[in-house]
Amino acid sequence: MIGYLIKKLIQYFIVFFIILVVIFALPRLMPGNPADYLISSTTLTIGETSEILRMQLIERFGLNKSVTEQFMLFIANTFSGYLGVSWRYFPKEVFTLIMERLPWTMLIVVLSRIISLFLGYFVGIIAAWKRGGKMDITLQTLGLVSMSLPSFWVALVLLTIFAFYIPIFPLGGALEAGKIYKSIWDFISDALYHAALPVITLSIVTFFLDALIMRNTMLEILGEDFILTAEAKGLKDRTIMINHAARNAVLPFITGALMSFGLLVTGAIFVETAFSYPGIGMLLAESFFSRDFPTAQGILIITSLIFIVSNFLADIIYMWLDPRIRLMGSR
Amino acid sequence: MLRSISSSWKQFSKSKLGIVGLVIILIFVFMAVAAPILSPYDPQASFIAPMFTPPNSKHLLGTDDVGRDVLSQIIYGSRISIMVGLLAAAVGTLLGTIIGLVSGYFGGIVDDILMRITDIFLIIPFIPLAIMFALYVGPNIWNVVLIFGFLGWPPAARQIRSLTLSLKEAQFIEAARAIGAGNLRIVFRHILPNTTGVIIANVVSRTVFAILAEAGLAFLGASDPRNISWGMMIFYAMRSGAILYGAWWTYIPAGFCVALLACGFAFLGHGITLVLNPRLRGR
Numbered sequence: 001m002i003g004y005l006i007k008k009l010i011q012y013f014i015v016f017f018i019i020l021v022v023i024f025a026l027p028r029l030m031p032g033n034p035a036d037y038l039i040s041s042t043t044l045t046i047g048e049t050s051e052i053l054r055m056q057l058i059e060r061f062g063l064n065k066s067v068t069e070q071f072m073l074f075i076a077n078t079f080s081g082y083l084g085v086s087w088r089y090f091p092k093e094v095f096t097l098i099m100e101r102l103p104w105t106m107l108i109v110v111l112s113r114i115i116s117l118f119l120g121y122f123v124g125i126i127a128a129w130k131r132g133g134k135m136d137i138t139l140q141t142l143g144l145v146s147m148s149l150p151s152f153w154v155a156l157v158l159l160t161i162f163a164f165y166i167p168i169f170p171l172g173g174a175l176e177a178g179k180i181y182k183s184i185w186d187f188i189s190d191a192l193y194h195a196a197l198p199v200i201t202l203s204i205v206t207f208f209l210d211a212l213i214m215r216n217t218m219l220e221i222l223g224e225d226f227i228l229t230a231e232a233k234g235l236k237d238r239t240i241m242i243n244h245a246a247r248n249a250v251l252p253f254i255t256g257a258l259m260s261f262g263l264l265v266t267g268a269i270f271v272e273t274a275f276s277y278p279g280i281g282m283l284l285a286e287s288f289f290s291r292d293f294p295t296a297q298g299i300l301i302i303t304s305l306i307f308i309v310s311n312f313l314a315d316i317i318y319m320w321l322d323p324r325i326r327l328m329g330s331r
Numbered sequence: 332m333l334r335s336i337s338s339s340w341k342q343f344s345k346s347k348l349g350i351v352g353l354v355i356i357l358i359f360v361f362m363a364v365a366a367p368i369l370s371p372y373d374p375q376a377s378f379i380a381p382m383f384t385p386p387n388s389k390h391l392l393g394t395d396d397v398g399r400d401v402l403s404q405i406i407y408g409s410r411i412s413i414m415v416g417l418l419a420a421a422v423g424t425l426l427g428t429i430i431g432l433v434s435g436y437f438g439g440i441v442d443d444i445l446m447r448i449t450d451i452f453l454i455i456p457f458i459p460l461a462i463m464f465a466l467y468v469g470p471n472i473w474n475v476v477l478i479f480g481f482l483g484w485p486p487a488a489r490q491i492r493s494l495t496l497s498l499k500e501a502q503f504i505e506a507a508r509a510i511g512a513g514n515l516r517i518v519f520r521h522i523l524p525n526t527t528g529v530i531i532a533n534v535v536s537r538t539v540f541a542i543l544a545e546a547g548l549a550f551l552g553a554s555d556p557r558n559i560s561w562g563m564m565i566f567y568a569m570r571s572g573a574i575l576y577g578a579w580w581t582y583i584p585a586g587f588c589v590a591l592l593a594c595g596f597a598f599l600g601h602g603i604t605l606v607l608n609p610r611l612r613g614r
Contacts, residue, residue, distance in 0.1 A: 285462075296463050
């Protein structure tokens with residue numbers, strides 16, 4: 001069991017390492033010295049100052065050292081949590097900046113995940129129960145449709161309807177600007193009020209797929225021998241569905257949900273940008289515009305970590321709940 | 332060969348969704364090809380009418396923030412979406428097919444290594460990496476094709492691998508080997524043709540993701556500003572505050588086209604899966 005986890009851990013570590021190599025290599029594969037590139041892409045410098053800045057940059061990033069030394073420095077910095085300094089929000093450290101924004105992303109992603117999974121679980125059970133029925137067919141079609149919906153467009157449609165024409169929700173942001181909160185509840189309700197549309201958008205995009213995953217998992221389980229046994233015992237359809245099939249479907253359903261968590265964090269980039277919601281997704285879009293390389297890099301590193309951690313959690317839970325895998329290593 | 336195509340078509344035509352998808356795609360392809368004839372105005376010509384003119388008889392979808400005709404832009408925009416979507420999916424599937432064939436046919440340590448690499452690629456966050464890439468090489472429509480090609484191969488690789496694994500045990504492969512066919516010949520002449528269906532299905536399903544990714548990156552402004560694309564239109568609409576002007580026609584129809592085209596490919600893929608997977612039929 002521990003062996004299995006360690007094997008997975010090593011695998012994820014390699015993934016992370018490869019991502020770091022890519023991030024390190026990208027600017028160095030571009031033609032010219034990275035320092036020239038950095039300077040040419042900042043709007044800060046004009047004329048003479050650029051030579052001084054150039055030397056400073058070379059010194060600062062250790063570009064006069066060998067590539068191996070540079071790489072060691074980069075790896076050491078990353079693992080100690082130093083991701084550089086943001087250019088746009090100078091002199092703020094990228095790590096601090098990301099940690100300020102991350103809670104907002106987590107708020108909308110976690111909330112939408114809970115809603116979508118909860119609804120998807122039950123709708124999936126019903127669709128599997130009445131497979132081939134009207135609802136099942138509708139679900140399959142809507143699953144294909146929702147897979148093809150650009151999340152930012154859904155966001156804009158909702159925004160136009162529920163914030164512009166029928167102004168019941170705010171046009172953007174995570175909190176009302178300049179508002180002073182009387183209590184913690186005041187703050188929470190304002191945050192939820194602003195999070196509502198982003199959460200609904202993300203839920204719409206994922207709900208049908210969650211329901212379909214649940215449905216397919218159920219169908220797979222319904223084909224197994226123990227269901228036949230239960231039927232032979234004369235148990236009611238309802239009992240078989242809920243106590244035998246649905247309970248066994250929880251495991252693959254939850255691991256699937258965890259694995260898609262990371263995917264949703266990157267999916268939030270578009271939704272956050274549409275709602276001007278200040279999470280790391282919007283931060284990434286901002287850093288793209290202001291050519292804030294360190295921040296963009298930092299976000300790529302952090303989102304990769306989120307991907308990896310949620311996959312690893314899925315592995316752990318899967319193993320914990322499934323005795324077949326749990327016992328495998330002890331043999 | 333002809334017979335197998337016609338029987339496949341027969342199976343496919345039973346899927347209503349598949350037909351709907353095919354029709355949607357054909358309409359958009361026609362739009363892309365005939366864009367110069369179909370579009371009423373030059374899509375790039377600004378101030379042919381005041382900015383944010385609402386839809387009317389002269390401009391069916393109104394004008395955008397610099398007074399360009401929205402309908403003409405939408406018609407031209409189909410070109411980028413279709414081209415980038417298909418190319419990106421094709422590159423990814425091509426790589427995936429080669430890796431899957433090698434991995435499945437040779438097995439052993441080669442298979443082990445290739446499949447571990449596949450696992451790794453499945454976890455790399457695609458969108459942030461594409462944005463990073465665009466940051467370095469500048470906004471460009473080829474970014475999506477390249478990034479998608481190099482990161483989008485794992486699904487194809489896995490499917491082709493498992494198919495190859497079963498094919499290589501088949502008797503006709505054994506027969507080919509018995510008459511002295513080399514590895515290359517067996518892989519390319521005997522195994523590859525049998526994976527055509529899976530390859531097509533893969534291209535189609537990956538196209539959905541590529542279309543969405545291209546539109547998404549363009550929406551963030553990470554696409555070539557010289558080419559009109561649907562995502563780009565939405566980007567400009569957002570930047571000019573179209574929502575606050577109530578100018579929904581500058582972004583709702585463009586996004587709808589993205590959704591519709593992606594939907595077309597998703598439906599087509601659904602129809603193709605029915606042909607490939609007889610077990611799903613009749614459900």
